[in-house]
Amino acid sequence: MLGTAGAGGALALTGTNPALAAAVEQGTAAYGVDVADVFGPPPGVAQLSRNENPFGPAPSALQAVARYSAQGAYYADRAVRKLIAMIAERHGLESDRVVLSSGSTEVLKCVALGLGRKGTILCPELFWDTTVHYAEAKGVKVKRVPLASDMSIDLAAMKAAITPDVSLIHICNPNNPTGMSLDGEALRAFIRSVDPRVTVLVDEAYMELTARPDYTTVVPLLKERANLVICRTFSKIYGMAGLRLGYAMTSPDIAETLRGYLMSFGGNLAGLAAGIASYHDEPFLKASKAFILESRASIMEVVKSCGLATCASDTNFVYVKVPDADALYQKMVEAQVDIRPAYGRWTQWSRVSTGRAEDIGRYAAVLRAYVGA
Ligand SMILES: Cc1ncc(COP(=O)(O)O)c(C=O)c1O
Known part of the structure; x- marks a missing residue:
């Protein structure tokens, strides 16, 4: 039977690898290693901590992964070029302005x-700053600007904080963990006001989930500002966090600089297959957004019934004001509900992601017990 299983597909080649052939013969997909538990949330855990989207990946994406993974023996650079061309076309850009990467991270x-090390990174005090920490650990200087009193990013204060050493301004819109969007026109005016020698990075990871993506995005500014970088991801509305695909859109010059810093070359075959197959899957995208908005509404309802306040979320997570975020987190851990512990000095703010109805139900039960509702 060696090498005959699945004739015509990759399995027909297992004759060249006796160990693989034996595994196929026994029906063990992973050489006897039990992998059932290593994908997805840990068994029994309601995972609401990482802003993932369990509605995805799209059926079109799953079908493409199943169909094309057999070509995983080959580097997928033609697929990289294809997806870059699709992204460029969708946003009315030339392909040399798009950089594909492993997740947007x-x-x-x-x-x-690459751009922060030319001077100092200017950013809000509270935002998704994993990548800023990364640069900081490598010697890049970072200057943080307090949020406004309503928890929004304070653009006027950001403007006032631009000193000659600033080389990069990093803004996340909508912001994480608050979930709040900046007004599109206000952000565009801010970007237009920044000295062209300073690069402005807008992380639009959640943009497709906002109430008014076309108004809130700064993509139209790419044509008029060479100092703008916008990042997007397939991890959120596309529900592909584990398939690792994201991209930047910018000027051809900055794109060239960024490519010089990539650790690899833009995506693995499974992610690319899924991304290409579902990028224009409008029925899925509509349903995915509806799923998220419904889940968010149910979180809002529970939180309100507990007498708690939230930031106005335009995303797939909610920032809830609680007496003690870490104490709530501990209660959730005991019930195997995974949410975010407090971020830094925001000890009274607790972030929960949207998710499956049963998981939100478990979150609601712990939250109610916590507030005594
Ligand atoms: C604002 C923001 N940007 C980027 C990322 C990174 O996502 P990925 O690397 O999966 O594209 C996240 C992850 O949650 C995020 O919240």
Whole structure:
């Protein structure tokens, strides 16, 4: 039977690898290692801590992964070019303005390191700053600007904090962990007011989930500002966090600089297959957003019934004001509900992600017990 299983597909080649052939023969997909538990949330855990989207990946994406993974023996650079062309076309850009990466984290790190190291990174005090920490650990200086009193990013204070040493301004819109969006026009005016020698990075990881993506995005500014970088991801509305695909859109010059900092070359075959197959899957995208908005509404309802306040979320997570975020986190841990512990000095703010109805139900039960509702 060696090498005959699945004739015509990759399995027909197992004759060249006796160990693989034996595994196929026995029906063990991973050489006897039990992998059932290593994908997805840990068994029994309601995972609401990482802003993932369990509605995805799209059926179109799953079908493409199943169909094309057999070509995983080959580097997938033609697929990289294809997806870059699709992204460029969708946003009315030339392909040399798009950089594809392993999740958006990789290219965000490239921006922080490549452009931040020319001076100082200016950013809000509270935002998704993983990639800024990465650059900081490598010697890049960072200047943080307090939020406004309503928890929004304070653009006027950011403007006032631009000193000659600033080389990169990093803004996350909508912001994480608050979930709040900046007004599109206000952000565009801010970007237009920044000295062109300073690069502005807008992380739009959650943009597709906002109430008014076309108004809130700064993509239209790419044509008029060469100092702008916008990052997007397939991890959120596309529900592909584990498939690792993201991208930056910018000027051709900055794109060239960023490519020089990439650790690899833009995506693995499974992610690329899924991304290409679902990028224009409008029925899925509509349903995915509806799923998220419904889940968010149910979180809001529970939180309100507990007498708690929230930031106005435009995303797939909610920032809830609680007496003690770490104490609540501990209660959740005991019930195997995974939410975020407090961020830094924001000890009275607790972030929960949208998710499956049963998981939100478990969150609600612990929250109610915590507030005694
Ligand atoms: C604002 C923001 N940007 C970027 C990322 C990174 O996502 P990924 O690397 O999966 O694209 C996240 C992850 O949660 C995020 O919240």
